[in-house]
Amino acid sequence: MSAQSTVSRGKKSRLLPVLLLFAGGGLLGVSTNLAKLAVGIGMTPLAFLTWSLAGAALLLLTGAALRGSLPPLNNRSIKYYAVAALVGVAGPNFIFFEAIPHVGASFVALMIALPPLLTYAGALAMGMEGFQWARALGVVAALGGAGVLAASRQIASDADLFWTVLVLLGPALLAVGNIYRTLKWPAGVSAHALATGMLFVAVFMLMLFSMLPGYSLAVPMDRSLPVVLTLAQAFVFAAQFQVLFLLQKTGGPVLLSLLGSVGAVVAVPVAIYLQNEAPPAGLLPGAGLIALGVALIAGSRAKLAARSPRGRQ
Template sequence: MTLSSTVHTHPRKRAWLAPLVYLLSGGALLGLSTNLAKLAGEIQLTALSFLFWSILGAALILLVISALRRNLPPVNARTIEYYAVSALLGVAGANLIFFSAIPHVGAGFVALIITLPPLLTYVGALTLKMERFRVMRAAGVLSALAGAITLAANKLSAPDANHLWILLALIGPVLLAIGNIYRTLRWPEGVSGDALAPGMLIAAAITLLAVGLLPGFSLSVPTDRYLPTLLIALQAVVFAGQFLLLFLLQKSGGPVLLSLLGSVGAVVGVPVAVLLQGETAPEGLLLGILLIGAGITLLNIGKASQSTR
């Protein structure tokens, strides 16, 4: 009796570990992604073309992996809806806003505002009864949000702040929060995350292709040098890992923990932007990172205590 209890309890006590690994790994890739987008702008790659070809490359990578595992994305009315809406909210729409804003507000700031969805996601999850209120998890969300607000407020108060692009960039986190909840609510029954990820990216590539065919837009890539193609290939690998981890985290950790990907992305992306790309360190950076780190810790403690009950 005791042995059986121990065997069954041990995996539950470790149930928080996989989501934490997915969170930290996916967030690190997200922080890297914003900095690659800034490099793309500096070599005259438009946000749309860079995003389209990178997403297409990531979709092909994940599609090959799915084929090798004999776990291809299912195609039916339900999954097509899921791919299309998820792609519009969490991939094509949000990332096109972020990548377009980076030349105007900096990679560091975009990495910071991607930390804003937790409160929106948490409130939505509570309202829809997807998450039960727990003091520790609520405190974690509020701490991460306070860190993000500290950094964003200092950016807005800067004398050279581009307020129009700052406000446009803030639309992105709203789309991400809605997407976090949608993907959980509409997750097709019996379908794994590694099958859904390539389907979503294919839908995102089709959406971006449609935008690229509109007058005034272009998907062209400079071919007189190898750097743009190399950068696109690198971003494709980053996207493939990032969105695969996103689905794994969504399934194991839920929409609220998923929304903290941006917080981890900021902890990685902002220092990279400052140290390697020469951006000015945001005011309140240390306080913001401490608050975000505390939020992640509290949420995971809350997740661990929930798993052991």
């Protein structure tokens, strides 16, 4: 193999995680706005989340069957699906979808930018990441941007303290999921198979939760729009979680945790200009800090990959 082709492959391998980051973040931003649309036409957040995840799981299962890589069913993999589903899918998404009618899609999207600091701190503590000043400044900048937005909203007269605080629990769960999926990734199992198994367990958890008083999985069937939105969200979820596991494998937990920051770049303008939401207070300084954080972390990762032995092959 020529030196030129080897360098070309090295550049592509370093670029792939960044491309996956922006693809996954874009899908996350679309997902957040679809959730608001669904609630606006009379669907409950739990029903929309559950049925769209069920559709995504079936789509991924079909793809896994065609590839011959069905999710393994053994004690280790089932435990992996269960923990990953609880902290990475069912728990945080239920919180976010329930909060959207109270605090808005743009605010929820921006709060999903919080996991980087928590993920980076956990990865450092477990020896999964080495300390780098650029990366540390990046996660602090992203956290600072999210903090500006949270504080600005709480100062606003229409702020709902309970939902503002509850939304902050979602990023903590996502950070735990980011680290857990990397540490406990079953050897020899593909990203597609793991995403499929995780989604099926998440749907099962949400169906159990729907049995509690006050919750329902009923879908309005007097018009076609609820079904159309659910199918659209199913395709978005299927692509989003496939990208999530690929990014987890190629970029690691810290780069993965920036999905929320990138998603906010998509979700906030859509919520403001297409769904007529009022711009969150502190939008410009908050979004600017988040963008700076993404740039610092992505840039530090690219430099590290270029200096590594694999990056120079």
